[in-house]
Amino acid sequence: MVIETYDLTKQFGGKGGFQNISLSVKEGEVFSFLGKNGAGKSTFIRTLVGMLYPTSGNGMILGKPIGDVETKKKIGYLPELFQYHKWLTGYELLFNHALLYKMNKKDIRKRIQEVLDIVGLKGHEDKKIKQYSKGMKQRIGLGCAILSDPELLFLDEPTSALDPVGRKHVRDIIFKLKEQGKTIFLNTHLLSEVELVSDRVAILDKGKIKTIGTIKELMHSPVVLSIGNCSEKMINELKNFDPYLEKVENEIEMHVKNDEILPEIAKCIIKNEGLLYMMKRKENILEELFIKTVGEEDER
Known part of the structure; x- marks a missing residue:
């Protein structure tokens, strides 16, 4: 399993966050957390990527305990509300992220071109971030998340602020990544996105999983x-x-x-x-x- 958690809990002074979550995510699947704003979805992702320490319970990411430094190199993460330096061009942003990943300088330029192609921003890489539309900013954020060619990708509300065209662009990118065998953990409160891209879904409410299953299992319509x-x-x-x-x-x-x-x-x-x-x-x-x-x- 790519992700395994056992009674994982993160609370703040005994409140909020999430409680006693046990789940597993298989290689190559798109697993979605569906829940209202404030349900604990983002806190769960930040705990899995090692930004927060769990209150109790434990988990494994790619076979290693949560927070393992070497494992972090194999993870891509797109936060919900990210802000990049507006004075940088798209290319400069990706190049600086590549340096942060400590990628081989000989490979950076080639990888940036591959990423620009995947996220549909070829021809726009020399524009400054402040000139990008919301959809383009979201796609350059995805580009930063996949730059190191991660095995596991965490996407936190990647389409919530976008119009239908922007959402379709992001969905297409998710489909491309899935075809490449990437495992994707998706947080969203948009039902349409879950139906279109997910293999399995967990509904989270007040920090607890209420139901979990495949789309077919959950949508066995009468x-x-x-x-x-x-x-x-x-x-x-x-x-x-x-x-x-x-x-x-x-x-x-x-x-x-x-x-x-x-x-x-x-x-x-x-x-x-x-x-x-x-x-x-x-x-x-x-x-x-x-x-x-x-x-x-x-x-x-």
């Missing part, structure tokens, strides 16, 4: 049926497909193992002289799960 002339006999037969189906007036919500069962459900309705007006998968399942898990109140 089928919604709109039926006319719905008889008790029909309902009883439909319960052969889902014993726990729910009926509200003329709508039925039921879970089925796969879509191959749907024609059989339609046959059952027609055989019982029902009128099938609609059959579709329920939408916004992740949003519904998220709100049900963490509530609707803004606790900031």
Whole structure:
């Protein structure tokens, strides 16, 4: 495992932070922490990268204890609210970061060109940071994070301040990195980003993991049926497909193992002289799960 934590806890005077988090992240997967602002997501990442000392518990990063100096060389990190020197050009920023990484000077120029290509900023490297748009600043930040070709990448809210075009650019970069076999730990409160890029998701609320699983597991959406002339006999037969189906007036919500069962459900309705007006998968399942898990109140 690339990341393993065991009852890892970080609190400040017994408050805030996160408590008793145990999880594992496999090589090459995109693992997302989903939670409201203030849920403890950023504190968790800062603890994993060694910027904060845990209050209790322990963890391993790339097979070494949290904070191991050699392991840090294999980690890339994009903070949530980063600020770079506005008077530097994009190239100068990357070059200075390369020196901080103690990269071989012979390799720096070649690697910078590779990174500029990955983040889509070729042709803009000689512009000053103050001339960059929000999306370009986010991408140059990603460039700094991947400059040393890390095995593990931590991205803290990488798209939260961007417009839809900017978010798509960042998503495309994440997909490229995933294709290269990088392991990515992503913090976000944007449901759409989680659905599009993540392999597994953990929902964090008030510093504790409430649920964890693959996108498929968390988004096993029910089928919604709109039926006319719905008889008790029909309902009883439909319960052969889902014993726990729910009926509200003329709508039925039921879970089925796969879509191959749907024609059989339609046959059952027609055989019982029902009128099938609609059959579709329920939408916004992740949003519904998220709100049900963490509530609707803004606790900031």
